[in-house]
Amino acid sequence: MLKDKNQQSTSLSELGEFGLIKHLTKNFGINCESTEKGVGDDAAVMEFSDKQVLVTTDLLVEGVHFDLSYMPLKHLGYKAVMVNLSDVYAMNGTATQITVSIAISNRFPLEAIEELYAGIQHACEKYNVDLVGGDTTSSTKGMLISITAIGEAKKEDVVYRNGAKPNDLLVVTGDLGSAYLGLQVLEREKQVFQSNPNSQPDLDQYSYLVERQLKPEARKDVVQLLKELEVKPSSMIDISDGLSSEIIHLCTQSEVGCDLYEDKIPLDPQMISTCEEFKIDSTTIALSGGEDYELLFTVSQEDFPKIKANPNFTIIGHMTPKNEGMYLVTRANQKIELVAQGWNSLNKE
Amino acid sequence: MLKDKNQQSTSLSELGEFGLIKHLTKNFGINCESTEKGVGDDAAVMEFSDKQVLVTTDLLVEGVHFDLSYMPLKHLGYKAVMVNLSDVYAMNGTATQITVSIAISNRFPLEAIEELYAGIQHACEKYNVDLVGGDTTSSTKGMLISITAIGEAKKEDVVYRNGAKPNDLLVVTGDLGSAYLGLQVLEREKQVFQSNPNSQPDLDQYSYLVERQLKPEARKDVVQLLKELEVKPSSMIDISDGLSSEIIHLCTQSEVGCDLYEDKIPLDPQMISTCEEFKIDSTTIALSGGEDYELLFTVSQEDFPKIKANPNFTIIGHMTPKNEGMYLVTRANQKIELVAQGWNSLNKE
Numbered sequence: 001m002l003k004d005k006n007q008q009s010t011s012l013s014e015l016g017e018f019g020l021i022k023h024l025t026k027n028f029g030i031n032c033e034s035t036e037k038g039v040g041d042d043a044a045v046m047e048f049s050d051k052q053v054l055v056t057t058d059l060l061v062e063g064v065h066f067d068l069s070y071m072p073l074k075h076l077g078y079k080a081v082m083v084n085l086s087d088v089y090a091m092n093g094t095a096t097q098i099t100v101s102i103a104i105s106n107r108f109p110l111e112a113i114e115e116l117y118a119g120i121q122h123a124c125e126k127y128n129v130d131l132v133g134g135d136t137t138s139s140t141k142g143m144l145i146s147i148t149a150i151g152e153a154k155k156e157d158v159v160y161r162n163g164a165k166p167n168d169l170l171v172v173t174g175d176l177g178s179a180y181l182g183l184q185v186l187e188r189e190k191q192v193f194q195s196n197p198n199s200q201p202d203l204d205q206y207s208y209l210v211e212r213q214l215k216p217e218a219r220k221d222v223v224q225l226l227k228e229l230e231v232k233p234s235s236m237i238d239i240s241d242g243l244s245s246e247i248i249h250l251c252t253q254s255e256v257g258c259d260l261y262e263d264k265i266p267l268d269p270q271m272i273s274t275c276e277e278f279k280i281d282s283t284t285i286a287l288s289g290g291e292d293y294e295l296l297f298t299v300s301q302e303d304f305p306k307i308k309a310n311p312n313f314t315i316i317g318h319m320t321p322k323n324e325g326m327y328l329v330t331r332a333n334q335k336i337e338l339v340a341q342g343w344n345s346l347n348k349e
Numbered sequence: 350m351l352k353d354k355n356q357q358s359t360s361l362s363e364l365g366e367f368g369l370i371k372h373l374t375k376n377f378g379i380n381c382e383s384t385e386k387g388v389g390d391d392a393a394v395m396e397f398s399d400k401q402v403l404v405t406t407d408l409l410v411e412g413v414h415f416d417l418s419y420m421p422l423k424h425l426g427y428k429a430v431m432v433n434l435s436d437v438y439a440m441n442g443t444a445t446q447i448t449v450s451i452a453i454s455n456r457f458p459l460e461a462i463e464e465l466y467a468g469i470q471h472a473c474e475k476y477n478v479d480l481v482g483g484d485t486t487s488s489t490k491g492m493l494i495s496i497t498a499i500g501e502a503k504k505e506d507v508v509y510r511n512g513a514k515p516n517d518l519l520v521v522t523g524d525l526g527s528a529y530l531g532l533q534v535l536e537r538e539k540q541v542f543q544s545n546p547n548s549q550p551d552l553d554q555y556s557y558l559v560e561r562q563l564k565p566e567a568r569k570d571v572v573q574l575l576k577e578l579e580v581k582p583s584s585m586i587d588i589s590d591g592l593s594s595e596i597i598h599l600c601t602q603s604e605v606g607c608d609l610y611e612d613k614i615p616l617d618p619q620m621i622s623t624c625e626e627f628k629i630d631s632t633t634i635a636l637s638g639g640e641d642y643e644l645l646f647t648v649s650q651e652d653f654p655k656i657k658a659n660p661n662f663t664i665i666g667h668m669t670p671k672n673e674g675m676y677l678v679t680r681a682n683q684k685i686e687l688v689a690q691g692w693n694s695l696n697k698e
Contacts, residue, residue: 041509041511042436042437042440042585043403043437043498045402046402046403053394055392055393055404055446056392056482057483057484058450058484059484059495061452061486061489087391091394093392099405099406099497103413103493133406135407140411140413140490140491144408144410146450158394160386236391238391
């Protein structure tokens with residue numbers, strides 16, 4: 001679907017709104033059993049029989065959530081889907097459908113939107129999700145993507161944020177902080193490029209960080225793995241705003257406290273070396289950097305044997321009674337109160 | 350919830366994203382049986398048991414779909430919900446939940462967003478719909494609202510666009526063209542105001558038109574009425590882009606033709622007199638003006654006795670075999686081919 005932009009440039013208004021939706025969605029198949037009717041009527045129709053239905057939505061704004069000067073449109077489409085699927089997995093559910101609405105200024109030719117949809121399609125195919133609806137409209141400035149993801153889960157499988165108990169283990173998947181650091185690397189290269197357009201960025205030593213920023217993967221595999229291990233978390237959330245902020249959500253909603261151990265927080269070696277290069281503290285980045293899209297969950301101590309040897313999971317702390325508070329236990333064995341300094345798009349102008 | 354803007358002005362960044370969502374949604378109740386968990390987790394959770402699930406989404410952009418110089422924010426919130434519920438009713442379903450995402454520039458104080466949500470809340474209460482999720486973020490310019498509506502229907506009750514048969518009657522609810530004309534009136538008043546800020550607009554003689562534009566109602570009552578009358582339409586769509594464009598959708602998807610009778614199209618007297626004043630053809634406005642949010646449907650001739658005397662319905666034509674084409678039969682008994690000149694936001698810059 002990717003085309004050479006030098007060869008073709010089709011104005012969006014040539015197609016019109018209905019033509020555009022039809023054109024963009026024609027290569028999307030319907031694969032989920034629950035999808036009865038996808039794009040093309042007033043509403044999509046789904047059937048979930050005995051399952052509960054999960055719905056989550058996210059809005060991505062150019063200049064706030066993404067920068068097209070280093071975010072290829074295909075990656076943007078892929079990432080926009082991941083952001084939403086991640087929320088469904090954080091409920092211990094299976095994502096089944098998405099709707100995609102975009103607002104775009106006329107500066108984008110059809111071929112650009114095709115790239116965006118190629119990324120969306122790739123995500124749909126890889127995660128077995130059907131595109132069932134959406135809206136395309138013009139914007140007065142820039143691009144905006146609004147995605148709603150729909151998922152399903154058996155009632156007894158749904159995991160909320162509010163089920164953590166004192167003594168539960170606090171577990172995280174993957175490693176943290178790399179996506180945020182990838183963004184810092186890309187921002188730096190952008191500034192270098194702006195002052196010297198002939199410079200060739202060499203991102204080899206930051207490849208993992210950049211990939212975490214540009215092409216995150218939602219942890220569908222973890223939901224499957226937990227099922228296989230017969231572990232049902234007592235609470236779960238996805239890490240979109242930084243570890244610290246997400247822990248506070250779990251604690252607040254579960255009415256518990258927490259001891260988080262600094263030396264247990266999983267960090268990638270590339271992330272550590274780049275933090276050294278940038279002269280920033282890696283723990284701070286892991287706690288406050290956003291967009292990791294890993295899962296953070298609590299399990300009862302009884303489940304410890306099932307998860308302890310698994311390379312997908314890192315036990316980073318445990319829950320405590322509410323009145324004991326929420327703390328980071330540092331390498332020096334100091335206790336520092338956790339504060340939410342999560343990536344907050346409203347404060348980021 | 351409405352506050353005097355002269356007295357209070359709270360910056361959005363004071364609250365932060367989580368604080369803002371919590372603040373805005375605190376007065377919304379949960380009333381639908383199908384809502385298991387609303388705002389506050391990674392995803393909302395719903396249970397529809399033996400019902401099918403309907404999902405539809407719409408994106409409204411400031412400067413493209415609405416103009417805040419004459420659209421009060423409370424009305425905008427209300428209308429944004431109506432636009433989406435209308436799509437659920439057009440499937441012959443019951444709307445049950447919505448998610449609301451907004452992108453807003455920092456020029457809006459908290460009190461403005463509260464007004465917007467007051468309108469959303471009013472719509473939710475009146476139509477018995479639960480707000481179950483959403484996203485708030487900043488925009489670099491203007492305001493943007495993305496709403497997803499979720500609904501339910503028994504499988505045997507769902508009405509698609511593709512079920513119309515030749516000889517079926519074509520029926521419309523309410524009257525057409527007034528919303529579009531209301532917009533023209535408001536645009537004219539805006540220009541008068543801009544050239545003379547001391548002028549006082551007198552909109553009394555246009556009150557119906559302006560109300561149709563600023564405070565449309567989705568036809569939940571019609572879905573209920575059809576049920577009571579034991580009429581299941583063979584096809585249905587809501588009129589958001591103008592009668593002509595919607596008829597073409599029904600015909601194309603049902604693979605039929607149509608004869609639409611000009612003298613049967615229901616017009617409000619205020620709409621007719623204003624068309625005369627503006628020197629525009631009322632039929633053209635009814636065919637191409639958007640945002641009526643009435644329902645257009647087809648029924649088999651057998652159902653004629655059930656709907657003929659009902660003031661909510663007007664029979665405006667009948668379906669024909671596909672090869673006979675789609676025509677407007679004028680008052681002078683001429684046949685003119687129907688063309689889609691619907692309100693197209695992509696061509697409207």
